[in-house]
Amino acid sequence: MVAIRKNRAACWSAYIALLPMVLTVLGAYIGTMLWTARVSVSSARIFPTGDFVGLGQYERLFRNARWLLSLENLAIYGVLFVAGCLVLGFLLAVFIDQKVMGEGALRTVFLYPYAMSFVATGLVWQWILNPELGIQRVVRRLGFTDFTFDWIVDQDKALYTIVLATVWQASGLVMALLLSGLRGIDDELWKAARIDGIPVWRVYVSIVLPLLWPALSTALILLFALVIKLFDAVVAMTQGGPGTATEVPAKFIMDYLFGRANIGLASAASIVLLTTVVAIVAPLYYARAKAVQRGLK
Amino acid sequence: MKRDAIADIVPAVRPRSRRLTPARIGVYGFLIMAALFFLVPLYVMLVTSVKPMHEIRLGNLFALPMSPTLAPWRSAWQSACTGLECEGIRGGFWNSVWITFPSMVLSIAVGAVNGYALSFWRPRGANALFAVLMMGAFIPGQVMLYPLVRALAAVELYSTLPGIVLVHVIFGMPMMTLLFRNYYASLPEELFKAARVDGGGFWRIFLELMLPMSTPVIVVAAIMQVTNIWNDFLLGLVFAGSDNLPMTVQLNNIINTTTGERLYNVNMAATILTSLVPLALYFLSGRWFVRGIAAGAVKG
Numbered sequence: 001m002v003a004i005r006k007n008r009a010a011c012w013s014a015y016i017a018l019l020p021m022v023l024t025v026l027g028a029y030i031g032t033m034l035w036t037a038r039v040s041v042s043s044a045r046i047f048p049t050g051d052f053v054g055l056g057q058y059e060r061l062f063r064n065a066r067w068l069l070s071l072e073n074l075a076i077y078g079v080l081f082v083a084g085c086l087v088l089g090f091l092l093a094v095f096i097d098q099k100v101m102g103e104g105a106l107r108t109v110f111l112y113p114y115a116m117s118f119v120a121t122g123l124v125w126q127w128i129l130n131p132e133l134g135i136q137r138v139v140r141r142l143g144f145t146d147f148t149f150d151w152i153v154d155q156d157k158a159l160y161t162i163v164l165a166t167v168w169q170a171s172g173l174v175m176a177l178l179l180s181g182l183r184g185i186d187d188e189l190w191k192a193a194r195i196d197g198i199p200v201w202r203v204y205v206s207i208v209l210p211l212l213w214p215a216l217s218t219a220l221i222l223l224f225a226l227v228i229k230l231f232d233a234v235v236a237m238t239q240g241g242p243g244t245a246t247e248v249p250a251k252f253i254m255d256y257l258f259g260r261a262n263i264g265l266a267s268a269a270s271i272v273l274l275t276t277v278v279a280i281v282a283p284l285y286y287a288r289a290k291a292v293q294r295g296l297k
Numbered sequence: 298m299k300r301d302a303i304a305d306i307v308p309a310v311r312p313r314s315r316r317l318t319p320a321r322i323g324v325y326g327f328l329i330m331a332a333l334f335f336l337v338p339l340y341v342m343l344v345t346s347v348k349p350m351h352e353i354r355l356g357n358l359f360a361l362p363m364s365p366t367l368a369p370w371r372s373a374w375q376s377a378c379t380g381l382e383c384e385g386i387r388g389g390f391w392n393s394v395w396i397t398f399p400s401m402v403l404s405i406a407v408g409a410v411n412g413y414a415l416s417f418w419r420p421r422g423a424n425a426l427f428a429v430l431m432m433g434a435f436i437p438g439q440v441m442l443y444p445l446v447r448a449l450a451a452v453e454l455y456s457t458l459p460g461i462v463l464v465h466v467i468f469g470m471p472m473m474t475l476l477f478r479n480y481y482a483s484l485p486e487e488l489f490k491a492a493r494v495d496g497g498g499f500w501r502i503f504l505e506l507m508l509p510m511s512t513p514v515i516v517v518a519a520i521m522q523v524t525n526i527w528n529d530f531l532l533g534l535v536f537a538g539s540d541n542l543p544m545t546v547q548l549n550n551i552i553n554t555t556t557g558e559r560l561y562n563v564n565m566a567a568t569i570l571t572s573l574v575p576l577a578l579y580f581l582s583g584r585w586f587v588r589g590i591a592a593g594a595v596k597g
Contacts, residue, residue: 013499014418017410028467029433032444098324109332115579116572117528119545123568124338137356176587232530253439270440281435
């Protein structure tokens with residue numbers, strides 16, 4: 001009897017201790033999602049209203065040229081950013097893993113941008129890429145007077161400068177994750193491959209890469225979260241310009257929430273973004289959980 | 298790219314290949330090029346920040362300063378204009394300190410208690426709760442922003458220091474909980490059972506047994522949270538209020554709202570100043586930083 005009572009008291013302590021988590025999950029996550037979903041089917045502008053307009057906000061959203069452009073930009077950016085980080089990060093990890101001198105220093109160099117804020121790195125790249133005093137000017141001074149590298153002020157290419165800056169910032173993360181994955185691979189595998197006379201690049205592509213899947217999927221999830229959140233770097237580098245060339249959904253939502261006071265439309269956009277995230281992350285997360293489980297067995 | 302001495306890939310003892318084959322030269326060539334690519338922005342930032350404006354106008358982005366000056370640093374710290382006020386970035390520095398420190402301590406405390414309760418006590422429904430919390434980590438912040446603004450305004454915490462701290466604790470909770478849950482799950486269960494047999498209660502076991510053993514994970518958590526919170530822009534912009542704007546927001550204001558000639562040297566000095574805390578932490582903590590990246594990810 002005594003033992004049971006003690007257990008119960010202790011269990012109550014556990015419940016009380018988890019109260020902040022309960023409140024966060026119910027209030028900050030589920031509550032805000034429901035609230036946003038509710039506002040997205042109302043005609044709310046500055047203040048929430050109690051009316052119901054069906055999917056009107058969503059229809060308006062998908063007729064909004066700026067939103068469509070934001071989505072398109074995010075898709076292009078997402079593919080290039082993730083691919084760029086994975087390729088560069090993988091190459092860095094593989095080359096560092098060749099028993100090179102100064103490994104520690106190299107790792108430090110490749111990862112330090114990740115410790116900086118996207119605002120700070122965005123501003124540095126804005127400075128380097130600015131056509132008046134940046135790289136373009138330097139190369140022209142060397143005598144190549146026709147050289148142009150003005151992507152950051154070019155409607156069609158500004159988005160790629162954001163890819164460049166953020167790949168520079170985040171590929172060290174992929175490098176760190178994959179390097180620890182590479183170090184976990186059994187030496188026997190390399191011996192066997194060598195005896196069989198398989199070329200090294202072939203071993204990397206056909207054997208090592210699949211073995212790195214847990215680390216890769218982790219990297220993918222982290223990178224994908226960065227894609228969705230893309231906001232700071234855009235604000236720091238181009239402020240969505242030139243024109244609307246580098247508008248992204250996160251910025252669209254911010255502008256309509258706080259600048260243009262149209263919370264109905266912004267909420268609809270948030271819900272669309274949320275749905276996209278769930279649709280992409282859920283299968284990835286599931287695949288990764290499966291892979292990790294297999295790895296443990 | 299041939300692997301020499303393939304039998305010795307064990308990380309601890311790694312005899313290096315002394316022969317300089319073309320393949321080795323290729324490896325080093327690639328790594329050196331990559332290192333340059335990663336270092337150039339840091340270099341440009343540093344040299345620009347100590348050049349006077351007339352040197353910058355020459356357009357020698359990569360040149361070393363001819364007459365180095367610390368005036369841009371002084372100006373960035375004390376007198377650069379962040380919007381209407383011209384008091385430099387120092388106010389933002391202290392705001393960031395006041396935001397980061399309590400947010401870090403609180404989110405670690407909450408994460409540790411959560412992880413402990415989830416790993417050892419496993420109250421009914423806790424796992425479902427944890428699953429939702431982890432999904433919460435993927436909710437785009439924008440979905441939560443406006444409702445949180447309204448909720449905080451309702452309890453008069455919007456645009457206050459406690460308000461932004463609370464927001465950081467909420468947004469940091471999934472990662473912190475996962476970190477501590479994984480750590481406590483790696484400790485032997487017998488330890489906990491023995492403490493229970495000895496009559497230890499929930500809080501006593503936590504404070505006297507678990508917490509003293511948690512130093513490594515607390516260090517990792519602290520590094521992660523300081524870096525994340527210091528580098529945050531969006532939450533500070535929305536929730537901190539004009540009296541508490543963090544350094545990142547003020548930095549962006551300095552650079553993107555200036556009228557007249559842009560003082561690139563002051564801008565770069567301000568950028569370095571803003572990055573100083575996380576960079577120092579990164580260079581000092583080394584492997585702990587990497588551990589933080591991998592920690593939450595390994596077990597999932």
